Amino acid sequence: MILVGKGTVITRDETKPLIKDGGVVLDGERIVKVGDYETLRSEYPQAELIDAKGQIIMPSLINMHEHIYSAFARGLSINGYNPNGFLDILDGLWWTIDRHLTLEQTYLSAIATYIDCIKNGVTTVFDHHASFGAIEGSLFKIAEASEKMGVRSCLCYEVSDRDGEEKAKASVKENADFIKYAAQQNNDMIKAMMGMHAQFTISDKTFEMCRENMPEGVGAHIHVAEGIEDLHDCLHKYGKRIVNRLMDHDLLGPQTMTAHCIYVNEQEMDLLKATDTMVVHNPESNMGNACGCPPTMRIFQKGILTGLGTDGYTHDMFESYKVANVLHKHSLCDANAAWGEVPAMLFEGNAKMANRYFNIPLGVLKEGAAADVVVVAYDPLTPLTADNINSHMLFGINGAMTQTTICNGKVLMKDRELTVIDEAKAMADCRQAAAELAHSING
Structure with missing residues (x-):
């Protein structure tokens, strides 16, 4: 006691x-x-x-959208990386990192992230993982770090067709295996979702495979309309908007979490509301990638359950609170905006969302x-x-x-x-792993 x-x-x-x-x-x-x-x-x-x-x-505090795999990006310089838009940022930086991560580097990325979370007062994390160089067992390595550090975690793997059909299948299997594992645990510290990258890198066939491997009570964790390119792709290939395509694949609902939702319209918001689908706002990442300002105030005001995440940009939820507050004031040219909505997202929405997975x-x-x-x-x-x-x-x-x-x-x-780890030794191990990752990327 x-x-x-x-x-x-x-x-x-x-x-x-x-x-x-x-x-x-x-x-x-x-x-x-x-x-x-x-x-x-x-x-x-x-x-x-x-x-x-x-x-x-x-x-x-609770972080509703993290990217543990991004831990070693801090200060990383990639040869030839000179992005011109959001898709270049994805392929040139994030997908390059995740294609080179080993299982041990994934584990140490989690250790580094959880250290930062603990030091910033965050004890519940919803993570969205990718390591296409080492898919099998990657969620289990993060769970191992989560248990060691004592941080409550809901994990998923980012399914995508971007590296071919076989890796997409392996990604679905990693999610399915971990969903079964999490369901067998006799504690309220580890949960699982079906992770998906974004509709523009996922075929109908892969969506169907994901849905088939989602048992009752498990939803999707997916990026939605983070960049305008995602919307253009959906309209061009499928003749419909993103939220509608997800609806057609039976992926919306109370257990599903849609991250970003920058380029969604009124009809899509109404669909999110009608299906009780969750939305996570990630202000710093959206600004840093120049993706645009989402209509988060409108989403919130429609009664859609909305929370706050960091997208791996930071592990300090207070920082995200401050940025979200000024972002929406600036975007709407309204000094009265965001006073009530953002703290409600952080201190109420995040808890309600997390409690759709965690029981306590x-x-x-x-x-x-x-x-x-x-x-x-x-x-x-x-x-x-x-x-x-x-x-x-x-x-x-x-x-x-x-x-x-x-x-x-x-x-x-x-x-x-x-009190749960020798921080100096752990950080030394993480720095070594980060150096090895940088060397494997740049040769």
């Missing part, structure tokens, strides 16, 4: 959003009680104390919810109240301010020191 306190507890529970001088009691994988620190300490004298030092105590309540500090808690070093300059929590989050906090990270009742980091 652990008592985290005392500090200012931000619960994300509407019935009791803020507790001054509060604490949280954890017993195993669940929260036992949230309340006044001194009262909790007298009620649970045997609990191990995690000293919050008067700082912020809040639910750990996530993203909230209340009795019975997941023992996923972070302590953040933030000393507010102005009064922090139940009414201005999100304003403080937006303008005052970033992920690197996370001091202690707990997931499933296990302390992963305490006072900025990782």
Whole structure:
């Protein structure tokens, strides 16, 4: 049993959003009680104390769209890479990396990413993996890293015809094998989806193969209309828009997650709403790839369940919160835009989406919810109240301010020191693997 306190507890529970001088009691994988620190300490004298030092105590964060395989791209220079548009970025950088990744490099990419996640207060990750140089067993290597690091993960492999039919089949099989594996686990720490790249690299035949290997309760995790090229391809080849093509293959629904949705129209939004399909917004990636600004405010306002991801661009969800806020203000020329929508996506939408796969309540500090808690070093300059929590989050906090990270009742980091791995050795191994990957790409 652990008592985290005392500090200012931000619960994300509407019935009791803020507790001054509060604490949280954890017993195993669940929260036992949230309340006044001194009262909790007298009620649970045997609990191990995690000293919050008067700082912020809040639910750990959820990233709804990650790319672990991109970890070693940071600082990577590829000979001859001079992209002219989104398709050149995909083929020249990302597909080049994934074609060269070994299983060991995939594992270490996961270790590096999970280290960053823990240090930024993220304990639940929905990852979308690709390693066409080593497909078989790749999701299992990520799961191995996930278990070692103690991070809750929902994994999938990116099915695509871009490297031929045999690799597409192998990709579907990797998903199918891992879906079976995840279903057999007796914990709420690992889940699986059917991953797909995007419709413009997937034939009807491959879509059908994916659908045949999706058991009840498992949906697709797919990029949708990330670039205008994706829409043009669908219109040219199939005479329909992207969301309609997915509907025709019976891929939409409450368990399916569509990433980006930049070039979707009103009819497609209505179809996403009618099928209760999820949408993930990835603001920094969209801006960095010059793909455009998605109609996320419209998507959200239609009542489509919408969340926030990083697309591997960062592992700091606060950073994505800040960028999404200014992106939509700038794009709409409306200083009032995104104040309510973006924090609702991050702190409410992500939890609702994640709980379509994970059973234990996530993203909230209340009795019975997941023992996923972070302590953040933030000393507010102005009064922090139940009414201005999100304003403080937006303008005052970033992920690197996370001091202690707990997931499933296990302390992963305490006072900025990782407890689950020798960080220095792990990072040395990752740097070596990154150098080997760069050498294999550039020769």
